Amino acid sequence: MLMGAETKVIVQGITGHQGEYHAKSMLNSGTKVVAGVTPGRGGSNVQGVRVFDDVRTAVSDTGANASVVFVPARYALDAVLEAIEAGLRTVVVISEHVPQKDALIMIEYGRLKGCRILGPNCPGMTSSRYGKMGIMPSQIFKKGKTGVVSRSGTLTYEIVNALSEAGIGQSTCVGIGGDRIVGTSMLEVLEEFEADPDTDNIVLVGEIGGMAEEEAAQLIKNKISKPVVAYIAGRTAPPGKRMGHAGAIISRGAGTASSKIEALNEAGVRVAFLPTDVPGLL
């Protein structure tokens, strides 16, 4: 899922503090990081990885087919468009505070060109077989057969850690990102887990706001045969501010913790009360 034996990764923004730190961590987890890109810094070397001025040259020299983007939000759109145009198939956007309009353009242009976007504002993904693309801390993971999909970053680590401590390993863990517009939806990841021979059961980590969990519940009811356990953050959060009527017209009462928990329960999903209750429900 998202990564395979053939995945060769570029790190865009590798000469920055975060880019370098996580390039090293990705290499340590066994990921094939074949190139870095920072305009104007071509020819240098970071953590033993060659740095190029542009993605096109990096691709033609190394055969890279995926990228992880660490550039600041206001340059993220340009970096992603460059990656899409260079023919990459998967782009993971770590950058946070990317304007929604820029996210929309990168996702739609990617769709047009056959490039899949994960994020923006996401921790990326970790695979038990092929390493990771992103910033998840490798030491909390354990090899196994549980797939994890989440909208959150650190809360996912909390739950993965609880799973590992309980002896439950993970096949793939995907952080889709917390922004309103993201390139890869919870639904797509659930369908991939269903088809993935390495995954036996699924943990869904959601939070209040939006309708992703309600839609996931619908999908689980109709299409997912593997067992699913969920955790929803924000049960005790006060109701958010209302911004015009459009959100309410679209969501029609969905979006609260209770609406999500109810929808998931109805689809046969057990919902944990605390993150540490997740392993016991699997």
Add this chain to the structure above:
Amino acid sequence: MLLEHSGKELFRRYGIPIPDGYLVRDPKDILPVTKPVVVKAQVQVGGRGKAGGIRFASNYEQAQKATQEILDLKISGKAVTSVLIEERLNVFREIYISITMDRSRRLPILMIIKQGGMDVESAPAEQVMTWTVHPFVGLSDYIAREAAADLQLDDAPTRQLSELLKRQWKLFWEMDCDLVEMNPLVQTADGRLIAADAKVVIDEDAAYRHPEIDFRELDRTPLEQEAHGKGLALVELDGNIGVLANGAGLTMATLDWLSSFDAKGRVFLDLGGTDDEKVVEEAMVLMAKATPKVILVNIFGGITKCDTVANGILAARNRLGVNIPIVVRIMGVNEEPAQLRLQQGGVVAFHDLDQACEKAASLSKEV
């Protein structure tokens, strides 16, 4: 969300028809009233009509009285500081129109409801007309024709609607909007379409492209506003434990966790993905300003390293001399040096979140 008058200023700039009007902060500034007017509280919360924030006046004295009365109001706990005085439209019908971002379809959508006004959110689904608007294509004329057919508009208003929708879309896209809503869009007795209200939400992540826009949210508390100015997400709550964690999901989960010990948060404070001890120190200082009975810090270290947080906590405590008890749960990257430093600094640090929540909850209940 922009105040109505700022939203209408954008409407004017984009050529969307709005009523004649002006902003007033003092009843003395009211101009002579030559035709009926409506006086509208400028607030960012919904339900102002039901709260008495919209009044009609036919002469100068009435307008002054209405203005003074509205300026004396508190709507959802917030003082009203300005009113918009506008010509009163001769309403034939009220329509609801908005363009917003649909998270599920991951595209902007245009929504139109024949019967605008209050309670549109409970309009039956079949009465909501929707069209996705692909940004690579824009809003095409056929959408206006379909909408006009549904709304049973004649030729002239159909052309007006077509023009208005294109301008609304242009505003939505160029200004990085999350919402451009007209509720109602009024069709006047003489057939003109005029946006009687304006709700515009601009994406704050795009604020750097729009330096002229005032992004202040008036419904934030002063402390929330102060935190926002420092790039920290802080929300004041009605319990007594100040919760500081890294990541919004984890912060919410920590508050939920406290509820299993019958304890409640006073503050939600998300550190985000910082690894700067100055930011942690600043966050702790903000937290202390809310005077919670206990501060609970929950860190799952990754990008944010545990020892960075430990240093920030101790620096804040030394700077403030705070005597608010601090309970820390800390694990992840660089956990051991962090635990050691906190212990040396006399701060209780747990590895287990359940224990930390229990401790914080029991401290919060001490008399």
